[in-house]
Amino acid sequence: MSFFPTTQYPTHLVECNAGKCIRENNTIKPDLRKGVIYMDQSDDQLMHFYWKERKSAEPEEDLIIFPDEAEMIRVKECTTGRVYLLKFKSSDQKLFFWMQNKDDEKDEECITKINRLINDPQGAIDEGRSSSRMDLSNDSQDLMQILGESGQDIGMSQENLMQFLQAAGGFGGNSAPTASTRAGGDDTIENSMDVDENDEPREQKRLSGTQVDSLKEILANTTVAEDTTATKVVTLSDDVASVDALNALLQNDALRQALFPNVPNVESTARHSHDEVSHLIQSEHFQLSLKKIDKALEDGSLDSILSSLGLDASADINIFLKAIEEQAKSGQQQAQSTHEESMEH
Structure with missing residues (x-):
């Protein structure tokens, strides 16, 4: 049991993972980008409805909605996904969104909050x-x-x-x-x-042992569809896939077992070569681990872990692994310092 509460309090009045839909004549098609819809009240007390890509800092849609001007309803005619329509009463404007969480248990709760904020914002x-x-x-x-x-x-x-x-x-x-x-x-x-590079101090947040255990459990319980496993390849950025970065992660037993449980133990003095790292990243068991991490990030399962690392819920797999790598390297440096101090005495 964690000593401190892990309750996550929202940063917006309402927020849920959802993608936009593209209208082509009478057809609705999903925009495949990972997105989020949320609502906030501006300083002038106007209610705003936003949509943005999860990895983006700025919203792509910013709509001012006056009380009782619109409503959000389920599109029951769509049977291939959970699609909702934001319909304005004062105009013909219609916006469609598709829910991106893996299950629908929180869909109605989110939509109810949205409609309540539209109809009775202050209440x-x-x-x-x-x-x-x-x-x-x-x-x-x-x-x-x-x-x-x-x-x-x-x-x-x-x-x-x-x-x-x-x-x-x-x-x-x-x-x-x-x-x-x-x-x-x-x-x-x-x-x-x-x-950082500009010599400005910045806070380096770390996962506790309990949080690493929680990360391990979340990923162990994350499942990836068979068709995704067979076809999708997760590509890492150069800085995350570098020899130094991967060696740092794999030499930390707790982090390695949480993220890449099927990768063999690496001695603290051993290092994978560049060719070995490239081969490892393309291997089936390593790709499966990457796909589980990517899936857990997409469905929001790792939001509390991201928050503990000081990351936004829109962080992608490269940003997430970079933060974990920094923790692993910090641990290496601390262990080295402790070893050197003990040798001096």
Whole structure:
């Protein structure tokens, strides 16, 4: 069990994975790009409906919707996919979207929220805020019970605990610092920092052991369609498929077992050559692992993992593996430093 709550709070009023549909005469065809539809209220209190590619920072569609001006309904005539129509009452404008999550269990919940935000925006917003406060209160009470009834066992009030959790990113804070205990016995919170090319400090977020175990379980339970397994080839970018990057990942046992369970163990002193890395990436078992990662990213199964790494839910497989590689290399550097210090003593 993870010590800290893993509840993920939304960044938008409503958000769900969906692609656009292309209208060609009387035919509707899917735009195959991975997308997301979401709604937010601007500073001028106008409600906006957005669609964007998940890997894009900017929306491709930005529509202002006034109260009771539109509605989103299921297109029951479409039997080959879950297609929804955003239909405007004040014009002939019609936009079609197809749901991209692997199952439909959250489709109706998302559409209900969208229609509520259109018809009664302020009521829906107030309701969402109330729900968030309730969830936050329940989570804090659960953790307080774990730590000690009313916090007395650890000398921490509920207010102190909430400040601590918010600083630690457990309830929507800006960062997720690493908790560490020093020799003096004082519990401290410190950020793991790195420096980018412009010598500007940036936060380097890491997965805990529990989160790596969760990543392993998610990918183990991810299935890839047989036709996809046979035909699709996942291509990695040059920086992710480099000798240094792959060796760093494969030399970290925990990360290797989570991401590429069928790849043999690699000694910390051993390195794959360039030809060996190229052959490995094209191998059937390695490609299957890549397809599982790609599928889990697409259906949102890894959203909590992406959040822990400081990545947006639109991150693709290359961005995700690059972040994991950075964690593996950081672990190598720490292990090397510890080894050198022990040799000095």
